Amino acid sequence: xxxxxxxxxxxxxxxxxxxxxxxxxxxxxxxxxxxxxxxxxxxxxxxxxxxxxxxxxxxxxxxxxxxxxxxxxxxxxxxxxxxxxxxxxxxxxxxxxxxxxxxxxxxxxxxxxxxxxxxxxxxxxxxxxxxxxxxxxxxxxxxxxxxxxxxxxxxxxxxxxxxxxxxxxxxxxxxxxxxxxxxxxxxxxxxxxxxxxxxxxxxxxxxxxxxxxxxxxxxxxxxxxxxxxxxxxxxxxxxxxxxxxxxxxxxxxxxxxxxxxxxxxxxxxxxxxxxxxxxxxxxxxxxxxxxxxxxxxxxxxxxxxxxxxxxxxxxxxxxxxxxxxxxxxxxxxxxxxxxxxxxxxxxxxxxxxxxxxxxxxxxxxxxxxxxxxxxxxxxxxxxxxxxxxxxxxxxxxxxxxxxxxxxxxxxxxxxxxxxxxxxxxx
Amino acid sequence: xxxxxxxxxxxxxxxxxxxxxxxxxxxxxxxxxxxxxxxxxxxxxxxxxxxxxxxxxxxxxxxxxxxxxxxxxxxxxxxxxxxxxxxxxxxxxxxxxxxxxxxxxxxxxxxxxxxxxxxxxxxxxxxxxxxxxxxxxxxxxxxxxxxxxxxxxxxxxxxxxxxxxxxxxxxxxxxxxxxxxxxxxxxxxxxxxxxxxxxxxxxxxxxxxxxxxxxxxxxxxxxxxxxxxxxxxxxxxxxxxxxxxxxxxxxxxxxxxxxxxxxxxxxxxxxxxxxxxxxxxxxxxxxxxxxxxxxxxxxxxxxxxxxxxxxxxxxxxxxxxxxx
Numbered sequence: 001x002x003x004x005x006x007x008x009x010x011x012x013x014x015x016x017x018x019x020x021x022x023x024x025x026x027x028x029x030x031x032x033x034x035x036x037x038x039x040x041x042x043x044x045x046x047x048x049x050x051x052x053x054x055x056x057x058x059x060x061x062x063x064x065x066x067x068x069x070x071x072x073x074x075x076x077x078x079x080x081x082x083x084x085x086x087x088x089x090x091x092x093x094x095x096x097x098x099x100x101x102x103x104x105x106x107x108x109x110x111x112x113x114x115x116x117x118x119x120x121x122x123x124x125x126x127x128x129x130x131x132x133x134x135x136x137x138x139x140x141x142x143x144x145x146x147x148x149x150x151x152x153x154x155x156x157x158x159x160x161x162x163x164x165x166x167x168x169x170x171x172x173x174x175x176x177x178x179x180x181x182x183x184x185x186x187x188x189x190x191x192x193x194x195x196x197x198x199x200x201x202x203x204x205x206x207x208x209x210x211x212x213x214x215x216x217x218x219x220x221x222x223x224x225x226x227x228x229x230x231x232x233x234x235x236x237x238x239x240x241x242x243x244x245x246x247x248x249x250x251x252x253x254x255x256x257x258x259x260x261x262x263x264x265x266x267x268x269x270x271x272x273x274x275x276x277x278x279x280x281x282x283x284x285x286x287x288x289x290x291x292x293x294x295x296x297x298x299x300x301x302x303x304x305x306x307x308x309x310x311x312x313x314x315x316x317x318x319x320x321x322x323x324x325x326x327x328x329x330x331x332x333x334x335x336x337x338x339x340x341x342x343x344x345x346x347x348x349x350x351x352x353x354x355x356x357x358x359x360x361x362x363x364x365x366x367x368x369x370x371x372x373x374x375x376x377x378x379x380x381x382x383x384x385x386x387x388x389x390x391x392x393x394x395x396x397x398x399x400x401x402x403x404x405x406x407x408x409x410x411x412x413x414x415x416x417x418x419x420x421x422x423x424x425x426x
Numbered sequence: 427x428x429x430x431x432x433x434x435x436x437x438x439x440x441x442x443x444x445x446x447x448x449x450x451x452x453x454x455x456x457x458x459x460x461x462x463x464x465x466x467x468x469x470x471x472x473x474x475x476x477x478x479x480x481x482x483x484x485x486x487x488x489x490x491x492x493x494x495x496x497x498x499x500x501x502x503x504x505x506x507x508x509x510x511x512x513x514x515x516x517x518x519x520x521x522x523x524x525x526x527x528x529x530x531x532x533x534x535x536x537x538x539x540x541x542x543x544x545x546x547x548x549x550x551x552x553x554x555x556x557x558x559x560x561x562x563x564x565x566x567x568x569x570x571x572x573x574x575x576x577x578x579x580x581x582x583x584x585x586x587x588x589x590x591x592x593x594x595x596x597x598x599x600x601x602x603x604x605x606x607x608x609x610x611x612x613x614x615x616x617x618x619x620x621x622x623x624x625x626x627x628x629x630x631x632x633x634x635x636x637x638x639x640x641x642x643x644x645x646x647x648x649x650x651x652x653x654x655x656x657x658x659x660x661x662x663x664x665x666x667x668x669x670x671x672x673x674x675x676x677x678x679x680x681x682x683x684x685x686x687x688x689x690x691x692x693x694x695x696x697x698x699x700x701x702x703x704x705x706x707x708x709x710x711x712x713x714x715x716x717x718x719x720x721x722x723x724x725x726x727x728x729x730x731x732x733x734x735x736x737x738x739x740x741x742x743x744x745x746x747x748x749x750x
């Protein structure tokens with residue numbers, strides 16, 4: 001069965017293509033871009049007139065809440081929400097319950113993802129057992145079971161000897177380490193960026209150094225052990241400068257940022273807006289500007305949703321007692337393109353940060369429109385006008401800080417392996 | 427929602443009292459003026475006025491407190507309200523009930539006003555967004571954020587002694603970092619238009635960017651007290667005297683304790699205040715606490731009048747609406 005997507009503006013950062021042309025799909029794979037293969041017969045034609053056709057998004061951090069937190073969300077609901085944002089692959093962190101520290105959990109997640117069939121799910125394995133930072137996890141077994149990289153999620157490894165050994169062992173397994181830099185001592189019981197806002201609201205503060213001290217320690221151990229590392233959720237201008245310097249010195253490091261930190265600052269907490277209770281915390285405007293610039297310059301190469309859907313009770317308490325995190329997965333693409341509308345990012349860079357770059361971080365030949373690869377792509381209308389309404393989110397988590405925002409971009413079709421996973425109602 | 431719009435109704439009348447931040451000069455002044463009227467009630471043979479007759483006031487204390495809770499209780503009783511004291515720290519929430527469920531339960535009992543103390547900053551705001559529209563919420567202390575009635579009784583005490591706020595220099599000394607009292611004082615003093623507010627303490631007890639609240643920071647006690655009209659000492663909690671914030675209680679007293687000799691650098695008629703309970707020999711020398719410079723006990727009795735004023739103003743709104 002041949003599908004042709006015609007008349008769209010096709011943007012493929014991997015091949016630096018930006019052209020009005022057609023894409024030909026057969027048996028779930030891309031068989032032609034701009035050139036109709038010999039003998040191709042279209043049984044279905046999709047018009048992408050006045051719309052973008054881009055590779056399916058790869059989101060480096062989506063918590064589907066399975067297994068273990070089905071009261072917050074389920075994999076089927078969250079993958080459906082993701083497909084609404086043009087996402088065809090997600091990376092799932094190991095902080096489920098049970099933690100992803102045994103092959104059985106990896107297989108369970110994989111099986112669920114295959115059943116649902118809405119997006120490809122790549123699993124991060126735990127680097128230490130139970131994410132406790134005390135004993136190495138069976139990384140080799142996790143890799144054989146399908147883990148794409150290892151991580152201690154948002155939990156710090158407090159013993160630097162264990163951190164060193166974990167990096168060494170990961171290196172010898174040829175696994176990339178995903179690091180969310182956070183010094184638990186400096187973080188203490190903090191819930192908001194240290195500064196005028198946390199002082200005014202009397203919220204326990206998290207200093208910038210909670211991130212930068214941990215980051216500098218990790219950089220030194222990366223240098224020593226030779227492990228490839230990916231820094232997750234940078235939140236400060238200072239961290240950007242440190243990663244930039246490390247990259248210039250040739251260290252094998254990459255970095256991402258989540259979409260909330262590109263749009264919001266600690267000012268948005270206003271009077272205890274619990275939907276802005278995030279970890280890492282929302283920082284200053286200066287940090288936000290530096291993060292956007294870092295994406296534009298390619299210091300930070302990927303933007304992810306850091307999707308954390310919560311049940312109502314988790315966000316229904318005084319600020320410090322609520323759980324951190326925002327429900328963002330289905331707004332990822334419109335929010336990134338919002339920065340393009342504001343002339344903060346080029347369209348090509350913005351799309352690369354959502355497709356080919358995260359693929360490269362994960363070591364995948366994906367996030368592109370290369371002939372012969374699976375047809376993972378989406379079609380985007382850049383000229384709509386819609387308002388975010390938390391109650392209308394597909395995600396079970398209604399905890400979005402973007403309620404009421406106006407968006408221009410909207411995905412009209414998402415396709416994974418040539419199969420439509422999301423189609424907007426016309 | 428801003429502090430302003432959450433605390434007042436469209437006519438600018440007090441609806442909830444959550445913070446001294448964002449309230450106007452005239453509203454703060456009218457709280458002080460009303461308290462002046464209520465201060466006379468306690469000298470009458472019958473210490474009661476019927477303003478809150480038939481209303482039920484709930485003291486909802488998630489954190490232990492003696493003086494704040496008792497002065498709120500006395501204030502409510504002098505306004506003829508029925509008072510319910512709930513010590514939540516030892517009841518419902520320890521049985522696993524959530525805060526919103528506790529509120530629903532109390533609403534079902536047709537209460538009119540919640541006096542709330544909670545260990546987490548923003549708790550009173552949160553409760554305000556959860557309760558039925560006819561209920562008023564008064565913040566009796568939330569985490570490090572705010573303790574507005576304490577600030578107002580201090581303003582009342584200062585006005586009694588100094589008359590005008592405009593020429594005053596005020597120093598707040600000690601643990602600013604954890605102090606809801608300090609934050610409320612700073613907003614109130616600045617709104618009432620004092621010349622200068624200073625905070626005095628070691629860097630470990632001064633929150634970051636506190637200057638943006640409109641204060642000058644002093645690490646040195648002598649420089650901080652130089653020429654001030656009012657010295658406000660803060661309570662230093664025992665668990666904070668040791669560890670990473672301070673080396674010892676003794677070292678703190680030597681550096682920041684208020685002694686007769688250090689007080690000499692302040693104005694001759696400077697008054698000494700403390701929200702209580704005081705730690706003699708930790709924050710303040712005994713002889714000062716007992717001297718005529720100290721207005722600490724007056725603060726306590728002014729607390730009743732201020733709390734009567736705030737409760738009456740919050741409830742007045744509904745009585746006005748009832749007549750309309």
